[in-house]
Amino acid sequence: MDPHLLRTFVAVIEHGSFSAAAQGLGYTQSAVSQHIAALEADLGTRLVERRPVGPTAAGERLVEHARPLLLRLDAARADIARLRQVRPARLAVACAPITLTPALTMALARVREATPGLTLAVEVHGRDEAVRAVLTGAADVALVDGVAAPSDPLPLPDAGPMSTLAVAEAPLAILLPADHPLARRPSLRLGDLADAHWVDAPDTAVPLGQLRSAVRSDGFTPHMTYDGTDVRGLGALVASGHGLAALPLPAATGLTGTAAVRIRAPRLVHRTEVVHPRTPTAAVRALVSELNG
Structure with a gap:
């Protein structure tokens, strides 16, 4: 399956409209229709009902596969980009609402004080979106939370080639x-x-x-x-x-x-974990050290 066709298919389902999907993707409506037709021909089944626009039973099943597949493709692109890019000193943090605590803000202040010229950005997201931000390179590190038995791992969305560490x-x-x-x-x-x-x-x-x-x-x-x-x-x-x-x-x-x-x-127990790439930046390593200190 062509990932470009999959991306168009997911956009149509999410927007509930061929024209809105075309506008969001920067395509013509005709191109979107052609993408959907090509994907349906490839899989040999109808995926999208036209009036009203919505997924067929096969389309609903494909959406379940398409979203994580596209996320992993975006994550792969971001992971390779990290290996070849030399970034300025920055620390972009994506955090779930409950993780934005005084402990985090104090840790960020200490990291900023120890790193002259550091550009700091903090955004609050839902848990899954915070992980996606790190996977796709939109954030350098995420703080996410969840519930588990004391000895069990925290249930997280597929984090791909990421490292996690419990900090609270x-x-x-x-x-x-x-x-x-x-x-x-x-x-x-x-x-x-x-x-x-x-x-x-x-x-x-x-x-x-x-x-x-x-x-x-x-x-x-x-x-x-x-x-x-x-x-x-x-x-x-x-x-x-x-x-x-x-x-x-x-x-x-x-x-x-x-x-x-x-x-x-x-x-x-309610647990907070840090999620970051396997090759974290110096600023991410400093933040993890502060939170785990």
Whole structure:
């Protein structure tokens, strides 16, 4: 399969329109139509319904393959570029919302002080997007977080030729409204809350799918969805009774109108990891050393 055709196919599916995909890719609409027809001919099946525009069953399956394939191609290009490029002193950090902590900002300040002329950039992304930023060369290092059993690796998207290092761990807590009947409990069992209302905030709180896996339950049904990355915004939704959320205890503590209660079972920890290329820059090595010190 030609990756150019795959990229056009994914753009059509994501935009839900041939014309919008053409505009986004800088092609003519005729060229986009030709790309889709060529890909369908190559695979011997219809991939895109035309009216309305959307994936067929085969197209849905191909999207599942195409996105990681295209990401790995972009990652390969960026990885080779790193070997031949001499970059100015820069440190571009992509971090998941909860990882933007005082510890990180202080580490960045020390690295900047020790590296004259360093250009520093920090962007907050969802977890998967932060990893993609490093893979594609948009960032030099990412800080991502997640939940795992104490001895298990952190579940991360396919990171390709990357290195990871755990730099922080914290207990996991349930964020509840301050007047919730369970708010004064010293600890809670996660499985007992499977049927509660939950806020689905995959880029800020623990994704609900991870909670289902942790207790092997079909529960944890989202009562509402929050697509933001502001922890205080999530706290406001919980305080207003829209649902519960799972967060690391330090991030969950002190949010207005809420209470943070530790999870005692199952045994889970919230972990922060650094993700960077196998050949990191001097600035990345300095940051990792500061965070791991």
